[in-house]
Amino acid sequence: MNEAYKEMAGRLIVALDYPDAHQAKALLQELEGIPCYMKVGMQLYYAAGPDFVRDLKTRGYKVFLDLKMHDIPNTVKGGAESITRLGVDMFNVHAAGGSEMMKAAMEGVDKALQSDASLRKPLVIAVTQLTSTGQDMLNQEIGIPGTVQDAVIRYAELTQAAGLDGVVASAQESGMIAEACGKDFVTVTPGIRPAGSDQGDQKRVLTPGEAIRGGSTYIVVGRPITGSEEPRAAAESIIKEMLNA
Numbered sequence: 001m002n003e004a005y006k007e008m009a010g011r012l013i014v015a016l017d018y019p020d021a022h023q024a025k026a027l028l029q030e031l032e033g034i035p036c037y038m039k040v041g042m043q044l045y046y047a048a049g050p051d052f053v054r055d056l057k058t059r060g061y062k063v064f065l066d067l068k069m070h071d072i073p074n075t076v077k078g079g080a081e082s083i084t085r086l087g088v089d090m091f092n093v094h095a096a097g098g099s100e101m102m103k104a105a106m107e108g109v110d111k112a113l114q115s116d117a118s119l120r121k122p123l124v125i126a127v128t129q130l131t132s133t134g135q136d137m138l139n140q141e142i143g144i145p146g147t148v149q150d151a152v153i154r155y156a157e158l159t160q161a162a163g164l165d166g167v168v169a170s171a172q173e174s175g176m177i178a179e180a181c182g183k184d185f186v187t188v189t190p191g192i193r194p195a196g197s198d199q200g201d202q203k204r205v206l207t208p209g210e211a212i213r214g215g216s217t218y219i220v221v222g223r224p225i226t227g228s229e230e231p232r233a234a235a236e237s238i239i240k241e242m243l244n245a
């Protein structure tokens with residue numbers, strides 16, 4: 001395994017959207033040896049809890065805990081403290097919670113780090129507009145005027161001003177986020193669909209190659225891998241496409 005492959009595989013975040021630890025572990029076995037990031041979202045975390053996250057860390061994976069916290073600042077601060085104690089590498093909040101809430105998340109991280117010197121600071125990122133949100137939904141259903149891109153940039157700037165490390169957005173917006181917030185501001189981009197694959201409920205999609213060319217720091221891929229008859233081949237083909245980009 002060469003360095004370029006390792007680096008690119010580390011930018012692939014596989015979404016372990018499963019109902020239980022047993023099924024998630026079956027995928028881990030399939031993907032054994034591929035040095036990708038693993039994402040634990042609500043479905044798996046509510047079923048398998050912190051033990052599953054610890055198991056992933058013991059196996060040597062980088063872990064993104066995708067619980068999208070959105071609550072009053074005091075509650076988010078406590079949540080961020082607990083998540084940091086779990087030893088994850090990345091977690092998120094909703095930018096729509098506002099800057100006071102996002103700053104409180106950072107305070108929770110600091111509190112955990114100060115109490116245990118063995119902990120490393122996780123990347124803290126904020127969801128801008130979900131990749132399942134399209135222009136019509138934003139304007140007509142949710143009632144927010146302007147373009148999706150305007151809303152994403154506004155949230156990205158708010159997130160950066162609150163001291164977070166980056167945002168979750170569509171890969172379609174990675175370039176404009178880099179222009180507004182600089183290239184070091186992390187972009188984590190779900191809604192990735194290899195050519196010809198089913199879009200499902202995602203509205204703002206790009207292929208893995210387009211996302212890397214567009215400047216995404218990380219891409220998040222779930223069903224194109226987990227729903228494939230050959231998940232390992234699907235993951236390898238995505239990494240190959242990322243490398244070729």
Ligand SMILES: O=c1ccn([C@@H]2O[C@H](COP(=O)(O)O)[C@@H](O)[C@H]2O)c(=O)[nH]1
Binds near residue numbers: 015131
């Ligand atoms: O805006 C967002 C935020 C998070 N997600 C999560 O990413 C994966 C995508 O899974 P696919 O199966 O590849 O669609 C999933 O876990 C979402 O919860 C997102 O899609 N969009």
